[in-house]
Amino acid sequence: MTRPAKASLVTDGNTIKVRLEAERRHTGSLVHVDWLRFTVRTRNAPLLRSEVPVESDNIWDEGYRLSQLYKLLNEVPDCDRDSCGQAAELADRVASLLGPDFARSLTLGKGHDFYRHRWPILRNEVECGWVGFGASSESPRQAAQASTIHVNLFGAACTFAAFGWREKLADLCDELKADITRCDLALDFFDGLSGGIERVAQDYHAGLCDVGGRRLKIRDVNWLKGRSRSIYIGSKEAGKETNVYEKGDQLFGEDADSNWVRFELRYGNKLRELSSDMLRRPADFFGGASDWHATVLAEAGETFTPEPVATDGRLAPMTVEAEVFRNLKWSFQTASASIAAAFKFLGDEDFLRLVTAQKLPGRLQRFNPSELKAAFSAAVSRPLVSEPCPALA
Incomplete structure (x- = not known):
């Protein structure tokens, strides 16, 4: 694989930074939603429109997009045809809520995460998310999955979506009775964190990251290397993991010597029910993760009301x-x-x-x-x- 040139890294990194700073000014919040996944049951998903599409040769026309969809539906197995149309409708709707730069691909793709098929969501012809449907096997577990449609929005979609997308997606999740399965909340220290990433390791060993008197798991990456370092605190299995890493090294390259550090709190729905309010008030949920998260967020200058996400007692x-x-x-x-x-x-x-x-x-x-x-x-x-x-x- 060809590695990107340094100039390309710097340009892309600066574009992302400028976009994140603009989002802060627009929303007034320092916490950015950096990944979102949710699942909708087919009985709650939008129905395929029944009107006959108008034929058109212009790829920008709604009629052309719909005509391509109807042609493709004839090639999909009967068992997946309804879900295919519903997933396409949902992908169209999600893309429209993300903004004018986003669109559903006209080409159906191979599925991910045990879904048989996926509709890619594109920005500038690059996939930044997908909507999956259909089960990849006939096992009992997969049979249950066949009755759902899944939306997965990557960091690129969340970063470059039109302002206001979070609230719109939150309303959509409520309307469709969706289950949010992943929501990443990111806090950036563009000019560096006091004490650097080493301070995070010190906080952990001092017990400041403990939750309920319990010492969480810790894992580090590239620590001995001294650059591009990451610390993972918590676990995916428990549905709450915080990754603190040197974001500047990732975006600009290690030679740029950037001080940018990111705290990325990754919530999953294992043992937890994730509320759509995470999208409306991300800072409250970041600060509610633990006393340590609240301290870091306050240090960044955010005003918030901590909102814990309790473990499901059942x-x-x-x-x-x-x-x-x-x-x-x-x-x-x-x-x-x-x-x-x-x-x-x-x-x-x-x-x-x-x-x-x-x-x-x-x-x-x-x-x-x-x-x-x-x-x-x-x-x-x-x-x-x-x-x-x-x-x-």
Whole structure:
């Protein structure tokens, strides 16, 4: 793959920065929505218009676009034809809400994320999002997915959409009873963060990033390299992950020595229900993620009312119980013979040394002791060999 020239990097980076700064002035908010995904059930999706399209040779005419769609529908299998039309209508509507620079592609594409097909959404003939439909297989899980249509808008769409797009998309999600499955909230320090990205690592080890007394997972990238560094705090599995990275290095190249640091809070719908108000009030939801997020946002100069996104109280116990069940089942089926031998032949002191002062298994470290105690009590009462594991949320 050919790497872009430095001049191209700088030009693209400056264009993005100017656009983000203009958005701040227009909205009055320092927090930018940088990615959006939502799912609509086909029963709630817009219906394909039934009028006969007017033939036209002008690609800019509505009649031409509709005539191409109707021709394509005849090539789509019957089982996907209705969804194809509904997905096209939804893609058209989303593109119109993003602004005049956006349009649905006239060419149907191969699906992503287990959807069979997708309608690309284009800006300047470059894909910046898509609307997927149809299941990629006949499995029970995919059969359920076949009754949905999914919208995925990349960062490029969110950055260059016409001002006011967030509120319009929020209203659309409400109208269609959509489930928001991902929403990224970005806070940029264009001129640098006090203490730099090293300060984020220090905050973490000082416990400032803890949530509810719990130390979150951490992962770093390119730390030893000293440039283009990223820190990930939290986890996708828990539905809340913050990526702090050197955005200037990404956009301008490392030689530019930019101080631009971005905090990108990535919310997912695992264990959480994401409200459309995230699109209307992104700063409130960024500041509500934790005391640490609120401190960083206040330091940037934002005025906000923290809005936490609580873990779904119904899903969380199911998840911890499922993880504990898997761990306990493995212990009974795989490790029990070794544990029994150690118990029989080791002295008390050595056996206690074996089973105490050990770290929790990685999959259990994100739960607190009270959650684990309740989950172990529930899991041990199940037939550990014959009963299937509870489904993970």
